[in-house]
Amino acid sequence: MSEPLLHGFFRSGASYRVRIALGLKGIAYGNASYSLRDGAQRSPAYLALNPQGLVPALEIDGAVLTQSLAIIEYLDETHDGPRLLPTDPILRAHVRAAAQVIAIDIHPIQNLKVLGWVKALGGDESAWAARVIEEGFAAFDALIAPHAGRFCFGDTVTLADVCLVPQLVNARRFGAKDIPARLLAIEEACLALPAFDAARPENQPDAV
Amino acid sequence: MSEPLLHGFFRSGASYRVRIALGLKGIAYGNASYSLRDGAQRSPAYLALNPQGLVPALEIDGAVLTQSLAIIEYLDETHDGPRLLPTDPILRAHVRAAAQVIAIDIHPIQNLKVLGWVKALGGDESAWAARVIEEGFAAFDALIAPHAGRFCFGDTVTLADVCLVPQLVNARRFGAKDIPARLLAIEEACLALPAFDAARPENQPDAV
Incomplete structure (x- = not known):
């Protein structure tokens, strides 16, 4: 193979x-x-x-x-x-839901294509993206609050962390404000892991 | 319980x-x-x-x-x-990907909140939504083409069909054009099933 x-x-x-x-x-x-x-x-x-x-x-x-x-x-x-999803079915559903808050309700609404359409309407692309991210992160933070530890769900990395860390890059690029402190602490814990660090945009062979 | x-x-x-x-x-x-x-x-x-x-x-x-x-x-x-997802891991991934084309790349970009923002920018909400749906359906159709039977993946209902049928309601509401004939045939097969028919918006107790 x-x-x-x-x-x-x-x-x-x-x-x-x-x-x-x-x-x-x-x-x-x-x-x-x-x-x-x-x-x-x-x-x-x-x-x-x-x-x-x-x-x-x-x-x-x-x-x-x-x-x-x-x-x-x-x-x-x-x-x-x-395992990026827990074995307990209820907890799996919570992890998937948190990941989907980012992957469904934040990311696609602030991707390059949609921001191009916003610009064509005379809108402020960064303001649009920042609003999407701020509202989404507030919801994400509330959803993980009962579960969070070192990572989004306890002390084990899950799919929720895998979605959160890349979204924080976009949050900064677009000037999103009021990023919940919990999310920043989780980001720090994630980026201390070699797999997250190696995956960072600036560490890729095609980075410019 | x-x-x-x-x-x-x-x-x-x-x-x-x-x-x-x-x-x-x-x-x-x-x-x-x-x-x-x-x-x-x-x-x-x-x-x-x-x-x-x-x-x-x-x-x-x-x-x-x-x-x-x-x-x-x-x-x-x-x-x-x-089972709404097949047991074969590769096929599961294809079914999830098709479902996500709708749930990630179409639906959130034409929901009520985003369309309100488009309107506030002076944009045409229906034209925006129709474009999202037309582009998304073209990709969805190409992705399921190698797999489709009576339903999106062979002759068994999957998560892809569960996402497709509701999206077709929105497609009509917003005047989306060029809906692939394959998707309309699958919709017809789905709506012939009691579970799909009972779930239709117009068959709900809160329908107005």
Whole structure:
């Protein structure tokens, strides 16, 4: 079986999630980089791989997988290493819900495409993104409050942490205010782990 | 154990997904309705239940679960009835990815809150929503093409169908064009099933 190949971009938050998961699972992989600002992810060659024209996509185990959460759950179900979802069904649902607050209710509303549309309407892209992130983080913080320890859910890294850390990069880029202190403390604990540190945008081969 | 209680709204696409899943699993449940246009989901009583102020939330098995996909995976993991995710890990990833094209890349970008922001910028809400849906459906159709049968993945209902059918309601509401014929055929097959039919917005007690 050849080494998995991650089609991504150093600055893509969804690619960052998958890089963290691959690192936590101890899976060596190659990188193919697509500059999103140049539209490289819309090239015919990449569209043949992922008709959605979005990164990331992961070539692994003879398949091309898309959508970062689906990829990460696949890795969690099929590869050794720390479990990113707890075994208790109720707790699994809470972890997935927290991850989805970020992956569904924050990230897609502040991605490059949507911000381009906001700009075309004469809107302030950063203000739009900051508002989405501030409202989303307030909800995320309230949802994890009963569960949080060193990480979002106790003292074990979960899918919620894997989504939180990349979103904090975007929060800073867009000048989001009032980031809950709990989230910053969790970020610090995560980035102290080699898998998170190695996955940081600035540590990627395609970083500019 | 008391009967599960679904906090939702007849017109909410995410609530519709959960209603379908509850029906497919044969789970009887009660309804609590929140008129989204009136902001009922932002009432202090509901925020105490779900700090995100979004429907649906499901009270079940002594917990309050939020986020429709997390709720549905919980039901799939813990309750009898047809499996909404295949057992093969690669296929599970493809089904989740298709569901996420709708739940991540379409639905949140055309929800009531975001459309309100678009309107405030002087944008055309329906044109914005239609564009999101048309682009998303084109990608969804391409992703399921290698797998589709009577339903999105072969001849068995999956999470992808549970997400598709409610999104088609929004597609029509916003005047989306060029809906792939395959998706309309799958919709027809789904709505012939009692669980889908019973979950339709117009068949809810709070429908107006």
